[in-house]
Amino acid sequence: MTLVEVKRPKLAPAGMRLGDVMRVGAIGLRTRPLRAFLSALGIAIGIAAMVGVVGLSSSSGAELDRTLSALGTNLLTVTSGTTLAGEAAQMPKDAEAMIERIGPVQAASAVAKVSEAKVYRSEQIPEAQTGGITTYAARLDLLATVGATLRSGTWLNQATERYPAAVLGSAAAQRLGIGSVSQDTQVVVGGERFTVVGVLNPVALATDLDSGVMVGWPVAEERLDFDGHPTTLYTRSEEAKLEAVRQVLAGTANPEAPNEIDVSRPSDALAAKQATSQAFANLLLGVGAVALLVGGVGVANTMVISVLERRAEIGLRRSLGATRGQIRTQFLAESLLLSAIGGAGGVLLGTAVTMGYALYSGWPSVVPAWATVGGLAATLMIGAMAGLYPAIRASRLSPTEALATP
Template sequence: MRAADLLTTGTLGVRRRRARAVLSALGISIGIAAIVAVLGVTSSSQSALLAQIDRLGTNLLTVVNGRDLGGGEARLPVEATAMIRRMAGVLHVAPTTQLADRSVYRNVLVPVGQTGGLAVRACDPALLATLDGRVRRGRFLDTATARYPVTVLGYEAARTLGITGTGPDVRVWLGRHWFTVAGILDPFPLAPEIDRSALVGFPVAARLLGYDGHPSRLYVRADQDRVGQVSGLLAMTTNPAHPEEADVHRPSDALTARLAVSRSGAALFLGLGAVALLVGGIGVGNIMVISVLERRGEIGLRRALGAARRHVAAQFLTESLVLAAIGGTAGLAAGCLVTTVVSRARGWEVLIPAEAVWGGPVTALAVGAVAGLYPALRAAALAPTDALRTA
């Protein structure tokens, strides 16, 4: 039998029963679409996350006051910033202090308890360079404005307060004093606590807000090649008397953890896609068995006219492969479409792995071959006289 004849006879059932063929291929297409979409969306999101990690850097460390032996909140030494600056491998240090019992409001009419979850933090001008941040609007604190009632709002703080502009006429009620809003910051992915804070200078914090000179959080930017060394010595350098009261963290570890979670989640969804593909393959096998039973007369006639068993088997196996190919192609297109839509909506670069492009159709064909093997062998085993008698 020629290949052209095999294709013609193998697609006879597909062409005659188009609705059933579409429904049979649908199960495989759903499984392939799920697998391709999971691989594509995961690759796109991981690429965006890796780009964000590379852009933000993994050399930012934070030192936070921990707990003392009595379980109370520890205090970092006043000299901590100066001691860390003398460490080898440290590029920038920026101390900050969250001012307890100090809140920021849009005006004096807002009830005291409605803080919106915003904090007031004292900082120095080195904070922006240490965090590699940017000012969205206005300007950041400097040595001059840090002495006066001037504040810079984090991105979320500005949104919560409903402030979109800066200048002498834009003020907030902060710690029972009016503060002029000098700037609004862009988001800080590695320091989300800054996003929800109103920042003021250390001098004005000491004069008006009760700042006592002890930092509560220090941001340290280390040399990329010496991050591990700096991290290991940071607690001892910050608080030589009680290093256990200084907690050292690397914020980029949270992004790395998100990457690991994304990969584990992808494995779960790939498993669900494989289950859908298995169900689709069982559906194709079921339809092919029914097709063999319905076409016993055709099988018997072909055998009586001289068709060999292998010709009959090849006919039904080809039909199963055609159904799988239709489902695999449709699933690949649907998976690529889902990946593109999701990636564009989230601002990611669209990445569809090569193994998904060629692996989807190949997997579909493999499932179709396995699903059609038993019906094909069953059709080939029919004797011509039995097939014609029971047709």
């Protein structure tokens, strides 16, 4: 009788479904909640920093766009420069009228610095304590041209421009201790008392006016020894032809010496300020990335310790038929879950900080979708990298070696 050897087919271990992977991966988190919380917190801080920085930067940019939309980006400023000898140049008296003849120019207004007219709250103030306040002779259409608004009182009109009436810039009013105006509110300008009829809000596109006191053009010529030469011209032009106007402004304002005229675009200063803020935001973003990396190291440390503490569990599972791939998947899933929890918490925290600060500052609240999605993706990538080595190390433990470990 011949014995025939019958080979039994090898049964492949059953694959783990996604739900099983998640449940097995969560075992380590449930059994060691404090350690899991602290590791997730490191990830959350890094993600919150990144989302918060991106959100605040985007919200600031949205506020800048809103401000520029309200004020307009078509304002050009023409100022007196210096002569070839290095002395202060003087703009012609008819510069404003000549600029108004440029076709695309929609509005033009002028101010003139009256250097000798010092401003004081009263005659008892020492002459040296000027507070850095400048007196300006101003045209009536200045307010509309530069987009300024009144905080209190009224602007100059055809009646008050000929009499000792003054409008204070926001910073000048603060330095003089004047919060609002009344019939009895007066300041001393050039040795004469002027009645304060208005106070301006901060002027975003003409910040020099914030620390100035504006008086009428005729009264400045009559009482403050003003010579009638403007020092700064503000022009509004058609947006499509703005650069063309910019090229001819200097030659139009002073045909005999265009090199003594400076032309600038105030909105460019705001954009440069935003670019500086963006550079600072990038620096903070780098700090957030470092915090995220530190959080990843914490996750890796937690997973390595978890493998060392659970050698008996790994040996038992291996002896019951778990494959190396299943052990590897278990610990990798645990690392990914830990990072995902921290990432989700960080996104929520960063979004809450952005919304809170934007609401406090009166900004639009903007959190780009790519920041939240990118933050979660970064946490998963960090989690995978942090958990890969511990998972491989756990899968390489033989059942006998793991069970023999005390």
